[in-house]
Amino acid sequence: QVQLVESGGGSVQSxxxxxxxxxxxxDPYRTYCMAWVRQAPGKEREVVAGIDTSGSTxxxxxxxxxxxxxxxxxxxxxxxxxxxxxxxxxxMYYCAADRMVFKWNLxxxxxxxxxxxxxxxxxxx
Numbered sequence: 001q002v003q004l005v006e007s008g009g010g011s012v013q014s015x016x017x018x019x020x021x022x023x024x025x026x027d028p029y030r031t032y033c034m035a036w037v038r039q040a041p042g043k044e045r046e047v048v049a050g051i052d053t054s055g056s057t058x059x060x061x062x063x064x065x066x067x068x069x070x071x072x073x074x075x076x077x078x079x080x081x082x083x084x085x086x087x088x089x090x091x092m093y094y095c096a097a098d099r100m101v102f103k104w105n106l107x108x109x110x111x112x113x114x115x116x117x118x119x120x121x122x123x124x125x
Contacts, residue, residue, distance in 0.1 A: 002026040002114050004095045009119030012085055016123070020080040022095030022116060029076040033101035036069060036080045037109050038091035038121075047096075049080060050106030058106040063089075085123045092118040 008020040020036065035050040048060045049069035057069055068081040078095060096112035105111045 002029065002032055002097050004097060004114060004116035006093065006095045006116045006119040009093060009121045011122040011124065014086055014123055014125050016085050017081070017083045018085065018121060020082070020093055020095075020119060020121075022078045022080075024076045024078070024097065030073040032097040032099055032114075033106065033111075034069075034071060034078040035096045035101075035106060035109075035112055036067075036078075037094045037096050037112070037115075038089075039094070040091040043091075045109045046091075047107040047109050048093075050101070051078065052101065052103055052106060056103055056106075058103070060107060082121070085121075087123050087125045089121060090123050091121060093121050094118045 003025045005023045033052045039045045048063045051057045051069045066084045071078045095116040097114040098112045101111045
């Protein structure tokens with residue numbers, strides 16, 4: 001099993017940037033596919049970015065060109081760099097992980113069985 005702890009959330013104005021971090025512990029981190037999932041009140045979960053063990057990435061259309069997911073296997077950490085933030089990006093952001101996620105399924109939230117507690121991102125206009 002893997003344990004996940006997110007950090008880096010906060011409040012920014014529209015057009016600003018934030019970098020989220022997710023530190024993993026437990027099983028070898030490099031064997032897990034990772035994702036950032038957000039959920040706003042009254043809305044369904046949305047996987048905004050996923051990265052597999054080889055470093056291949058997928059992004060939701062809503063964040064393409066603005067968000068970048070990356071992983072540092074030496075630090076057991078996955079990052080989400082968020083630029084040009086918009087008010088509609090406001091949500092709780094969760095780090096998620098699982099071992100067996102095919103590349104074409106990286107944006108499916110049901111593929112992930114391990115979740116962090118979340119970090120709030122609020123973007124004001």
